[in-house]
Amino acid sequence: MHAFIVTPGFEDALAAELAGAFTARPAAAPPGLWLGDRCAPEADRAGADDGGAPARDPVFARQILPDAREVSAPSVHRLAEAAYAVVEAAIDAADAPFTLHAYALQDTWPPAPRGPRREDDRGGDREDDRHDERADERADDGSAPAQSAAPARAAVPGLGSRVDLVGRQLLELLRSRRRRAFRHYRAPAPMGNGDGDQVAPGTRLVQLLALDRERLLVSVAEAVALPRGGCDLSPWPGGAAPVTIDRAPPSRAYQKLEEAFHWIGAEPTAGQTCVDLGGAPGGWAYTALKRGALVTAVDRAPLDPPAAGHRGLTALVGNAFTFAPPATQRPVDWLLCDVICEPARSIALIARWLEQRWCRRMIVTIKFKGREGYGALADVRTLFAPNNQDAAKHAAKHARPDAGPGAASGAASESGWRFARVKQLAHNKNEVTVLARER
Ligand SMILES: C[S@@+](CC[C@H](N)C(=O)[O-])C[C@H]1O[C@@H](n2cnc3c(N)ncnc32)[C@H](O)[C@@H]1O
Numbered sequence: 001m002h003a004f005i006v007t008p009g010f011e012d013a014l015a016a017e018l019a020g021a022f023t024a025r026p027a028a029a030p031p032g033l034w035l036g037d038r039c040a041p042e043a044d045r046a047g048a049d050d051g052g053a054p055a056r057d058p059v060f061a062r063q064i065l066p067d068a069r070e071v072s073a074p075s076v077h078r079l080a081e082a083a084y085a086v087v088e089a090a091i092d093a094a095d096a097p098f099t100l101h102a103y104a105l106q107d108t109w110p111p112a113p114r115g116p117r118r119e120d121d122r123g124g125d126r127e128d129d130r131h132d133e134r135a136d137e138r139a140d141d142g143s144a145p146a147q148s149a150a151p152a153r154a155a156v157p158g159l160g161s162r163v164d165l166v167g168r169q170l171l172e173l174l175r176s177r178r179r180r181a182f183r184h185y186r187a188p189a190p191m192g193n194g195d196g197d198q199v200a201p202g203t204r205l206v207q208l209l210a211l212d213r214e215r216l217l218v219s220v221a222e223a224v225a226l227p228r229g230g231c232d233l234s235p236w237p238g239g240a241a242p243v244t245i246d247r248a249p250p251s252r253a254y255q256k257l258e259e260a261f262h263w264i265g266a267e268p269t270a271g272q273t274c275v276d277l278g279g280a281p282g283g284w285a286y287t288a289l290k291r292g293a294l295v296t297a298v299d300r301a302p303l304d305p306p307a308a309g310h311r312g313l314t315a316l317v318g319n320a321f322t323f324a325p326p327a328t329q330r331p332v333d334w335l336l337c338d339v340i341c342e343p344a345r346s347i348a349l350i351a352r353w354l355e356q357r358w359c360r361r362m363i364v365t366i367k368f369k370g371r372e373g374y375g376a377l378a379d380v381r382t383l384f385a386p387n388n389q390d391a392a393k394h395a396a397k398h399a400r401p402d403a404g405p406g407a408a409s410g411a412a413s414e415s416g417w418r419f420a421r422v423k424q425l426a427h428n429k430n431e432v433t434v435l436a437r438e439r
Helices: 011-018 076-093 124-131 159-177 254-264 283-289 343-356 374-384 390-398
Strands: 002-005 022-024 033-038 063-065 069-072 098-104 204-212 215-222 273-277 294-299 313-317 334-337 361-367 419-423 431-437
Touching: 011 033, 011 374, 063 204, 063 215, 069 076, 076 159, 076 204, 076 215, 098 159, 159 204, 254 283, 254 361, 254 419, 254 431, 273 283, 283 294, 283 334, 334 343, 343 361, 343 374, 361 374, 374 419, 374 431
Parallel strands: 098 204, 273 294, 273 334, 294 313, 334 361
Antiparallel strands: 002 033, 002 063, 022 033, 069 215, 204 215, 361 431, 419 431
């Protein structure tokens, strides 16, 4: 059995993505967890360099627990013994490093917004909600992450610290009974941006996922490199990349950008150029500006402080779809795009920027209405496939009169994009994030 960590409410989207590679387990899983069995033994982890087959790198799952086994026991000590019985042989079998993630499902959810919303906390998220037909199901004024539209979830107090104790006891058992193998244990790397965020291919990841106080899922699996960068196993417990709360940005949208920097393994640095399309009210812009980047923000609406007035900012009131970076700045270091529009328009915009080679890295959200239309994401994978010849065709297909020059002409040359993934981040609502970089 494989287990997948998914944003609560998006289990069906994940099931559709995995159809053909996995069949869903009939047993009910809690919101935020999807359980399935492989249809074909190697269908999910082997694969051609196709940009990342969905089963290996699902958009709607942030962590995978391959070959997970459920164990149950009434105490921490006995849970640790049961987990030991599952992982012992695998840990003993290989001379490769291993690490451990022990977590509860609730630890994979972003913290709920606290306290009254700031008066100036307007814009991005609220705009998102106008686009999202299910916005009225949300608990608050629109800033809540997607799972607020999902079935009710109850966090079990202390479950995270309990499974942490199980993890510590499991390590002690391995240390005392499997001394030689334990030499390969590596504590999880401190969380931060950059390449340190990745699980090195070949590392074995032991995962303990607490289902409740007496039941765990236990998985041990080797991280496999994805053809388009990164690994199939996330370096953060449950795929929850750390996001530091910042009260300065004018919208909470900055949280998804901070999370995206972890996933892409890079962040803007001092002096780098960023184009921020759909930048108002300025959460993303501020997040890049505070790192010393030079940001050109394009929106129909003005930005708010502290992005507005920042000396690194050039604010343009205009149409994101007709904007082209000045020739002297091409390629810009970063394309950041969080425009509210139909998925096809976002995909056409990506195709255009790829085709024109206007940026070195991109972080672009694609927003959906209701729970349909996710099939369009296959087009994004195609755009980043090696030797892609479809970007121009795609741009032509979706080009609109306002798309500007270059949108429907020319051929995409060989893709130089070493890293390209599409993920529904924990801070994404009914949207996904395209993450790509040249190197
Ligand atoms: C979700 S908000 C962006 C939030 C922003 N990333 C932040 O961190 O504050 C989407 C923005 O897209 C803008 N937008 C929608 N269509 C646009 C277009 N054609 N050109 C420029 N901006 C557009 C809206 O005005 C809105 O400010």
